[in-house]
Amino acid sequence: ETGVTQTPRHLVMGMTNKKSLKCEQHLGHNAMYWYKQSAKKPLELMFVYNFKEQTENNSVPSRFSPECPNSSHLFLHLHTLQPEDSALYLCASSHKQGNGYTFGSGTRLTVV
Amino acid sequence: GENVEQHPSTLSVQEGDSAVIKCTYSDSASNYFPWYKQELGKRPQLIIDIRSNVGEKKDQRIAVTLNKTAKHFSLHITETQPEDSAVYFCAASNSGNTPLVFGKGTRLSVIA
Numbered sequence: 001e002t003g004v005t006q007t008p009r010h011l012v013m014g015m016t017n018k019k020s021l022k023c024e025q026h027l028g029h030n031a032m033y034w035y036k037q038s039a040k041k042p043l044e045l046m047f048v049y050n051f052k053e054q055t056e057n058n059s060v061p062s063r064f065s066p067e068c069p070n071s072s073h074l075f076l077h078l079h080t081l082q083p084e085d086s087a088l089y090l091c092a093s094s095h096k097q098g099n100g101y102t103f104g105s106g107t108r109l110t111v112v
Numbered sequence: 113g114e115n116v117e118q119h120p121s122t123l124s125v126q127e128g129d130s131a132v133i134k135c136t137y138s139d140s141a142s143n144y145f146p147w148y149k150q151e152l153g154k155r156p157q158l159i160i161d162i163r164s165n166v167g168e169k170k171d172q173r174i175a176v177t178l179n180k181t182a183k184h185f186s187l188h189i190t191e192t193q194p195e196d197s198a199v200y201f202c203a204a205s206n207s208g209n210t211p212l213v214f215g216k217g218t219r220l221s222v223i224a
Contacts, residue, residue: 033211043156043201043214056211090155098205098212099144103155 003027006091006104013081014112021076021107023091031097032074034066037106038087049074050097081111114139116204118215125192126223133218135202136184144207145178145185150217151198159200160187163207192222 004025013019023032034046048056049068063085065077074091088108092101115138125131137145146161162169162176162185169176173192178185189196199219203212 031211042199042217043203045211045213048211096208098210099207100146100158100161101148101156101212103148103157105155 004091004093004102004104006089006107008107009105010108010110012110012112013078015081015083017081018077018079020078021089021091021109023074023076023093023104025072025091025093025102025104027093027095027102029093029095029102030071031094032068032071033092033094033101034074034076035090035092036087037090043090047076048097055097078109081109083111085109086111114142114204114206114210114213116202116213116215118202118218120218121216122219122221124221124223127192127194129192131189131192131196131220131222133187133200133202133220134184135186135204135215136182137204137213138183139204139206140183141206142204142210144205145176146203146212147176147187148201148203148214149198150201156201189220192220194222194224196220197222 007022031050036044045058046060047066067075088106090106091104118135143164148156149159150156175188199217202215205212
């Protein structure tokens with residue numbers, strides 16, 4: 001492990017389900033990120049949290065809802081997703097925003 | 113906002129040859145330029161980075177060059193080996209202020 005842990009590693013969900021992705025880091029980093037990786041748009045920024053405050057929402061649909069209860073934990077709550085939301089969701093953290101990311105291993109999400 | 117363009121999208125080289133991947137960026141305020149390597153099924157990993165006060169940086173077989181005037185930077189891999197086969201991403205940010213914006217990636221294949 002890299003110091004950034006994501007669970008679950010794989011997730012299959014129906015379009016009416018509600019699920020959550022979890023990311024945890026104990027590197028002492030202050031910034032955490034969600035990225036979506038798909039064949040069409042590799043490494044697409046979704047959300048940024050800096051010192052627990054959301055600083056960027058990159059025009060993400062409301063069916064994705066982030067939560068950052070503290071500097072070490074980041075969640076992505078999912079509801080009523082579409083098949084096109086199937087992708088690898090990567091969490092990353094860094095000491096300061098935009099600098100030296102450490103990525104988690106990702107959650108491979110399949111929406112059926 | 114920042115826009116990062118990366119070329120080529122795919123690159124095949126013979127083992128032992130050199131590989132060069134090029135990126136351009138649009139925001140003159142960007143000052144941090146990392147490169148990530150992502151092997152199949154794995155997370156992106158930082159392999160080298162450069163800051164705007166430096167024109168070139170080298171680490172064994174890997175080197176990165178930066179031309180601030182032209183707003184482009186390049187990754188050079190010498191004496192390529194099969195284990196260099198992966199997808200490589202460039203990125204740019206205004207360190208401390210903005211998140212990383214990634215290029216679309218280059219799939220490098222090293223043929224033995």
